[in-house]
Amino acid sequence: MRRILFCSLALLVSSAIGHAATCASLASLTMPDTTITGAETMAAGSLKPPYGPTLSDLPAFCRVTGVLHPTSDSHILFEVWLPEKQAAKGQQGWNRRLLDVGNGGFAGTIYYEGMAGNLRKGYATAGTDTGHQADAEDASWAYRHPEKIKDFGYRALHLTTERAKVIVAAFYETAPMKVYFDACSDGGREALVEAQRYPEDYDGILAGAPANDWTHLISSGLDVGHSLVADPAAYISSLKLPAITAAVLAACDAQDGLKDGILNDPRECHFDPGTLLCKSGDELTCLTAPQVGALRKLYAGGNDSEGRLISPGLMPGDESSWKAWAIGNAPSESNYVQNFFRYMVYDDPTWSGLTANVDTSLRAANEKMAEPLNATDPDLSRFIAHGGKLILYHGWNDPAISPLNTIAYYDSVVAKLGPAQAESSVKLYMVPGMAHCAGGPGPSAFGQLGIPTAKGPGMLSLLEDWVETGKAPTELVATKYSADKKVQMTRPLCPYPQIAKYAGHGDPDDSTSFSCVMPAKANNK
Structure with missing residues (x-):
């Protein structure tokens, strides 16, 4: 046909x-x-x-x-x-x-x-x-x-x-x-x-x-949402995100040979959210025990009841950008999770992610929506x-x-x-x-x-x-612009699994100070 x-x-x-x-x-x-x-x-x-x-x-x-x-x-x-x-x-x-x-x-x-x-x-x-x-x-x-x-x-x-x-x-x-x-x-x-x-x-x-x-991405969001929203004490206010980013960069920024606010490969950063545990009262610079658990879950991704990964989690290094996508303005279900299951999977406008079973929801999503949506x-x-x-x-x-x-x-x-x-x-x-x-x-x-x-x-x-x-593509140059459209920084982008390595000298904001090299060890994690 x-x-x-x-x-x-x-x-x-x-x-x-x-x-x-x-x-x-x-x-x-x-x-x-x-x-x-x-x-x-x-x-x-x-x-x-x-x-x-x-x-x-x-x-x-x-x-x-x-x-x-x-x-x-x-x-x-x-x-x-x-x-x-x-x-x-x-x-x-x-x-x-x-x-x-x-x-x-x-x-x-x-x-x-x-x-x-x-x-x-x-x-x-x-x-x-x-x-x-x-x-x-x-x-x-x-x-x-x-x-x-x-x-x-x-x-x-x-x-x-x-x-x-x-x-x-x-x-x-x-x-x-x-x-x-x-x-x-x-x-x-x-x-x-x-x-x-x-x-x-x-x-x-x-x-x-x-x-x-699509089905695993949204179903993973359902499981992660349970950790972040089901217990209001676990919700991480967006006001705390800058402190998380600062702690991650303090722990990992220099690992790639250049302290520049950018993690070359965040998989190499083994940041422990427990280091942010509040010692004496809840402050914007620390996390409560439930919030530490929620942050671990955001990094880990969603799992089914047997611990099998549904879809991987977020990478450390720019948690400050999580508000719009991962955190929101207050504890609430993700619009994507809610709309997907209500109107595509279950045809039930009253469906609630707060009470939904992750395994059952994932199975229903795959049975009904994998064929038309997944690629x-x-x-x-x-x-x-x-x-x-x-x-x-x-x-x-x-x-x-x-x-x-x-x-x-x-x-x-x-x-x-x-x-x-x-x-x-x-x-x-x-x-x-x-x-x-x-x-x-x-x-x-x-x-x-x-x-x-x-x-x-x-x-x-x-x-x-x-x-x-x-002619097959090799490396190319990426640019960071300022708000007034001036060039702030250029860096090479390398075909995976190569990475851009700083030469150890030269302007770190100029792409010519970097070269594409294979990583020191395999990163297929």
């Missing part, structure tokens, strides 16, 4: 080529389960999308909007933006590539800012809301809507990609030279869904901090056979998704395919001091999500070179 569908798409693309199209004429394109709702030439300047900030400095482009309805319960919004065929003087023309954007959380919006960034660089670009309109932490749309869950899980992005290829071919009278995907978080999950389920959709994929093992298959042989290249990246201090999850997936790919085949098409970069997708105490701008680095090519450019010339 998949082969038949691919052949049908190929026929649609080939039929679109050779029939000169104006932007307005794209409204009459006919594609399966698709309604084009608009095709309009947009003048250069600003655009106010339905939500999000006003987008400025846009070149003139053709904006195509549409709805996908593969089932009677599907209503998937998508957009395709096309740089003008003949660019005005001083503007970027089409670079003959299609670069699509992904989503975050439970999706629900089109990532217009990402599309705008791609457009400014000359890419045709596409995005989708994955079949519903809602805030990223809201999954109430999934309540008793199994087809919408499939749309969110895998169908919407795949169909958007197929339709975008047809629209590009119709407008430019030629298919895109190469097709790329750049996304993080749930977008990283979407990236791996594409590589595993639809290996011919993309030629190159940039996948950051993938939430690819854990290590067999990327079909993607590689297509010529696909995949770059994974993850911040070592991600407060939302454990970086150990991405390492585990990468290791599983290497084990499945063998080191030689995996190395030929898959790379992993671990980013010291980076939080979730960007930000954090370390340099975190390296060409992902359109965020430029100050020195050398970014990660997306390296991916393109790998796909188009066969």
